[in-house]
Amino acid sequence: xxxxxxxxxxxxxxxxxxxxxxxxxxxxxxxxxxxxxxxxxxxxxxxxxxxxxxxxxxxxxxxxxxxxxxxxxxxxxxxxxxxxxxxxxxxxxxxxxxxxxxxxxxxxxxxxxxxxxxxxxxxxxxxxxxxxxxxxxxxxxxxxxxxxxxxxxxxxxxxxxxxxxxxxxxxxxxxxxxxxxxxxxxxxxxxxxxxxxxxxx
Numbered sequence: 001x002x003x004x005x006x007x008x009x010x011x012x013x014x015x016x017x018x019x020x021x022x023x024x025x026x027x028x029x030x031x032x033x034x035x036x037x038x039x040x041x042x043x044x045x046x047x048x049x050x051x052x053x054x055x056x057x058x059x060x061x062x063x064x065x066x067x068x069x070x071x072x073x074x075x076x077x078x079x080x081x082x083x084x085x086x087x088x089x090x091x092x093x094x095x096x097x098x099x100x101x102x103x104x105x106x107x108x109x110x111x112x113x114x115x116x117x118x119x120x121x122x123x124x125x126x127x128x129x130x131x132x133x134x135x136x137x138x139x140x141x142x143x144x145x146x147x148x149x150x151x152x153x154x155x156x157x158x159x160x161x162x163x164x165x166x167x168x169x170x171x172x173x174x175x176x177x178x179x180x181x182x183x184x185x186x187x188x189x190x191x192x193x194x195x196x197x198x199x200x201x
Contacts, residue, residue: 015111015175018168019095022118023088025164026052028157031129033137035151048157051081051129052088083125090118094168105179112172119165126158 026048033044040062050057056077097110130152137148 015098015168015172016095018164018171019091019098019111019115022091022161022164022168025157025161026088028160029058029155030126030158030161031133032153032155033133033151034153045155046078046129048084048087048161050078051084051125054078054080081125081129083121083128087118087121087125090114090121091165094118094172098172103179105176108172108176108179112169112176115165115172116169119162119169122158122161122165126154130154 028047029045030048030051031046033042035042042059042061044057044059046057047055049055054077091114094111094114097114098107101107101110133152134148137151
């Protein structure tokens with residue numbers, strides 16, 4: 001029988017696909033800065049992978065801002081964010097744990113714990129990066145933090161990754177609970193003797 005038709009094989013395929021999807025979704029924008037005025041508009045977006053490898057943000061401009069971007073919105077490169085690097089490590093660990101443990105319970109618990117850690121790390125990283133950007137822009141604008149907060153916000157990539165990680169974590173822990181119950185049911189149908197378990201007559 002094909003392993004993908006077995007419940008354990010389907011669970012492994014689904015969970016691995018979900019975790020790989022999160023790595024692909026890191027290419028989408030996570031945080032952005034948008035500024036509009038009568039002179040035009042500036043929109044700078046930073047992807048998840050930009051924060052992992054220290055890439056350059058994607059910047060689009062209109063109007064007079066096409067010729068010159070305001071200095072407080074000019075972001076040349078994105079510093080490597082250690083929490084985002086750890087997020088990727090946690091996702092890769094979840095994929096690894098989903099295959100190396102011998103029991104279904106161990107695989108589900110290990111992968112669920114790693115994906116749960118990735119969820120926590122990506123949330124903390126998003127809060128920290130957003131706050132740092134607001135503080136940086138406010139500092140360049142002589143302390144106008146309220147306006148800076150209106151310009152900075154989370155983008156679709158963050159919300160999609162967060163949603164997939166939450167679903168994957170819940171999926172793994174649900175599978176761990178189901179495996180634990182199934183193991184208990186099998187043990188309940190056997191009588192344990194010194195020479196080994198056997199089914200009651």
